[in-house]
Amino acid sequence: MVIEYIRYRVPQQRRAGFEAAYERAADALRAAPECVDYELSRCLDDPACYALRITWTSVDAHLDGFRGGPVFGRFFAAIKPYVADIEEMRHYTRTGVRGPGGAAPPSLFEWAGGTDAFERLCAAFYRLVRSDDLLAPMFARMDPDHARYVAVWLAEVFGGPATYAAERGGYRQMVGQHLGRAISEAQRRRWVNLMTDAADEVGLPGDPEFRAAFVGYLEWGTRLAVRNSQPDADPIQQAPVPRWGWGVAPPYQHGPQSTVARGAE
Numbered sequence: 001m002v003i004e005y006i007r008y009r010v011p012q013q014r015r016a017g018f019e020a021a022y023e024r025a026a027d028a029l030r031a032a033p034e035c036v037d038y039e040l041s042r043c044l045d046d047p048a049c050y051a052l053r054i055t056w057t058s059v060d061a062h063l064d065g066f067r068g069g070p071v072f073g074r075f076f077a078a079i080k081p082y083v084a085d086i087e088e089m090r091h092y093t094r095t096g097v098r099g100p101g102g103a104a105p106p107s108l109f110e111w112a113g114g115t116d117a118f119e120r121l122c123a124a125f126y127r128l129v130r131s132d133d134l135l136a137p138m139f140a141r142m143d144p145d146h147a148r149y150v151a152v153w154l155a156e157v158f159g160g161p162a163t164y165a166a167e168r169g170g171y172r173q174m175v176g177q178h179l180g181r182a183i184s185e186a187q188r189r190r191w192v193n194l195m196t197d198a199a200d201e202v203g204l205p206g207d208p209e210f211r212a213a214f215v216g217y218l219e220w221g222t223r224l225a226v227r228n229s230q231p232d233a234d235p236i237q238q239a240p241v242p243r244w245g246w247g248v249a250p251p252y253q254h255g256p257q258s259t260v261a262r263g264a265e
């Protein structure tokens with residue numbers, strides 16, 4: 001792999017056009033098998049300066065494959081008006097000096113808004129459950145604090161404090177509550193749908209990465225709940241409370257219709 005750095009100096013009155021041109025040109029990079037990834041950064045100290053980093057599979061792949069290939073025409077058409085603004089355009093190779101820093105990404109719990117957010121989520125969810133034909137009967141005799149217990153469970157799963165494990169009985173208590181309930185696929189699906197509706201209602205983050213991770217857990221957890229609740233089930237009862245992370249959603253690309261992306265600022 002090689003890294004191409006292109007440094008631009010673009011006068012203020014042309015900056016918006018420049019960034020829009022690269023939004024269009026990026027379509028061609030996304031379609032190019034020679035391109036591993038790319039990133040355009042604007043200088044904070046001198047906003048006229050931009051650095052474009054493109055990782056290519058090799059120099060030949062860039063110069064022969066990409067430039068001779070089918071998408072180069074639209075790439076070049078978009079950025080052509082800015083060629084005269086280029087200050088440097090060279091290929092680099094990586095050295096051994098690289099690695100992650102010490103900053104940890106926020107947990108899903110922090111990103112969602114902490115304990116309050118999960119309490120609001122579960123309060124909204126059980127309001128919806130109470131008037132739902134498929135689910136209301138199953139929750140008719142639920143513990144008055146049930147919504148709060150589930151909020152505390154979810155908060156712990158998504159990286160918050162380990163309160164459910166410490167104060168409510170952990171995994172064993174949660175599994176025990178589902179035993180013998182014979183949850184159907186239709187009820188499971190409704191549970192996921194209402195949880196997603198509740199997430200929208202209380203304004204949990206709508207960015208693709210958060211929602212992919214959030215719904216990923218709901219799918220996983222509800223499918224286990226169905227399995228564990230069947231009359232012949234014999235689930236493991238002693239296990240740690242699961243911890244759920246961001247997963248592998250590819251970085252979100254800003255587009256004209258985009259919402260704010262995680263980590264894009």
Ligand code: HEM
Pocket residue numbers: 135138139141142143146149150153168173174177178181183187188191217218219220221222225226
């Ligand atoms: C990700 C999926 C799920 C999670 C994380 C979850 C979580 C929990 C937790 C933590 C409890 C125990 C609360 C306590 O400590 O008392 C519980 C109880 C319960 N769950 Fe689930 N659950 C899930 C899926 C489902 C599904 C799909 C259903 C049915 C459609 C269901 C029905 C129930 C019922 C009926 C109880 C007992 C409520 C009561 O009587 O207090 N759960 N759940």
